[in-house]
Amino acid sequence: MNVLMRFAGLLLAATLLLPGAALAQREGVNVGGTSGFASLVPATEIEASASKQYKTLLAEAAGKNALAPAGHPQLIRLRRIADRLIPFANEWNPRAKSWQWEINLIGSRQVNAFCMPGGKIVFYTGIIEQLKLTDDEVAQIMGHEIAHALREHARERMGKSTATNIGASVLSQLLGLGDLGRTVTNYGAQLLNLTFSRSDESEADLVGLELAARAGYDPQAGVTLWQKMSANSKGAPPQWLSTHPAGATRITDIERNLPRVMPLYERAPKG
Numbered sequence: 001m002n003v004l005m006r007f008a009g010l011l012l013a014a015t016l017l018l019p020g021a022a023l024a025q026r027e028g029v030n031v032g033g034t035s036g037f038a039s040l041v042p043a044t045e046i047e048a049s050a051s052k053q054y055k056t057l058l059a060e061a062a063g064k065n066a067l068a069p070a071g072h073p074q075l076i077r078l079r080r081i082a083d084r085l086i087p088f089a090n091e092w093n094p095r096a097k098s099w100q101w102e103i104n105l106i107g108s109r110q111v112n113a114f115c116m117p118g119g120k121i122v123f124y125t126g127i128i129e130q131l132k133l134t135d136d137e138v139a140q141i142m143g144h145e146i147a148h149a150l151r152e153h154a155r156e157r158m159g160k161s162t163a164t165n166i167g168a169s170v171l172s173q174l175l176g177l178g179d180l181g182r183t184v185t186n187y188g189a190q191l192l193n194l195t196f197s198r199s200d201e202s203e204a205d206l207v208g209l210e211l212a213a214r215a216g217y218d219p220q221a222g223v224t225l226w227q228k229m230s231a232n233s234k235g236a237p238p239q240w241l242s243t244h245p246a247g248a249t250r251i252t253d254i255e256r257n258l259p260r261v262m263p264l265y266e267r268a269p270k271g
Contacts, residue, residue: 028214029206029260031151041158043095047118050154054102054120061106068105068125075105078123081139084215085146086119092150092207111232115145117154131228136212136221143208143215151207153200205250206257213261216268222254 061067068075082103089096099119109126121142128138148154196204205222213219230247 027260028210028264029257031203031206041155043117043152043155046155046158047099050116050118050120051100054116054122057106057122058104066107068107072105074123074125074128075103077135078105078121078138078142079103081135081142081215081217082121084217085139085143085211088211088214089119089146089150092147092211093152096150113141113145115142115149117149117152119146119149121145131225131232133225133228134221136218137225137228139212139215139217140208140219140222140225143211143217144204145208146211147204147207148196148200151200151203153196153204156200157196202253205253209254209257210261210264213265214268216265216270219254219258219261219265223251226251226254 058067082101086096086101096119101119101121103121104123106122106124108124109130110124111127111130113121113123113127115121123138123142127133127141131137133141209219209222212221226247
């Protein structure tokens with residue numbers, strides 16, 4: 001049994017090392033490779049579950065007359081910004097090339113936004129209206145949420161749980177999948193409410209900062225966004241960022257990485 005666990009550990013370590021080298025020399029932010037734990041759960045299963053939940057959420061919103069129609073000015077705005085961000089997603093995750101991206105707007109006072117696995121994006125009107133977001137600030141939020149999907153943080157969380165729960169039998173699960181399908185099913189209901197670790201959130205900040213910069217949105221908007229966030233929440237993190245580092249820390253991290261992304265922004269087409 002110990003031999004199985006050591007073998008599984010070596011496999012995970014090897015998976016962790018491979019992507020990091022590819023990202024080390026690139027221009028922009030450096031967040032290292034993706035976690036090997038993600039490989040323990042099939043991406044197709046998670047993306048299928050996310051797509052199903054997304055459709056259910058939209059249907060529920062439509063039933064309450066809360067789903068914005070295609071001609072809604074704010075939805076048009078969101079989709080225009082997404083159209084500029086999405087082409088830069090492929091470098092971070094090859095699977096993004098085949099994702100069926102969707103962007104929708106739900107009428108609610110919630111200060112919330114998310115991107116589910118497979119590129120399923122939702123903004124709530126509350127986050128746009130209460131924070132009076134500029135396009136640059138919307139791009140920061142959208143980039144952050146897209147980054148969670150690109151870096152497969154939900155899949156990583158499930159993989160870690162799978163490794164913990166399965167324990168010594170993880171090797172047989174890797175070879176034959178076994179209960180992994182049930183693991184995805186059990187997590188399925190949580191995808192809409194999944195919280196990420198602080199390291200995941202910080203990583204998504206940086207990847208999102210770069211996505212926005214490459215798309216021609218000012219990275220310095222990350223600073224003004226967090227100033228607005230702090231003022232709106234009176235120091236407490238809003239719902240969609242409840243596990244994030246404090247606003248002051250976020251601003252410091254963003255400012256530290258501005259020199260890495262400003263050249264990308266300066267070269268990018270605007271508008």
